[in-house]
Amino acid sequence: MNVLYFAWVRERIGVPREDVETSAETVRDLVAELAGREERYALAFSDLDALRVAVDQELADFDAPLVGVREVAFFPPMTGG
């Protein structure tokens, strides 16, 4: 699964994207799995209220299922306009 990070999430994790082998069933499971890996992930995911997630480029919530999903992205609330 392709996992992407933007803005300060990208800075904390240190890479803009990576290929993750996972059997996580939901976004929340994926977050827990990543946070358990290394300190930099735990730091980036420490406050989920401060994060937004997109699943296959559509905004989703942390309970979204990951079955058949190719791309998940994590980022802070958007500041366009």
Added chain:
Amino acid sequence: MRVVLQEAPFDLGAESAAFARGGRDMGAIVTFTGVVRDFPDRSLEAMEIEHYPGMTEAAMTGIAQEATARFSLGDALVIHRYGRLRPGEMIMMVATAAAHRQDAFDGAAFLMDFLKSRAPFWKREITADGAEWVAARETDEDALARW
């Protein structure tokens, strides 16, 4: 309807004039332009805008389509830049055309509210003291509730 995502500057005058030449049955045209703003108490060197290639274009298009349907717009234009911009540079513009002015104003306001918090852009301000990500404000999210 036209949606443009680009790094290069755009020509506000030329874009507005071309948009206004569009349809004869449109009695109202509204344009809004967002500009990189300097602050009196700290000198802004640049604003960097990051985005999510692919999702950004899709989100901009979806928002423009919804505004067009909801406010019976005859036409809509959205231009949004990314990359490194200096104070005073134009970040983005929207233009809406409708038969009557209220739909044109509402359509433009709707576009702005949704582009601000539902299009995947992130701004970072660069000052002499360092770089800082711009935080979204609660009022940005509240603004969506009125629609």
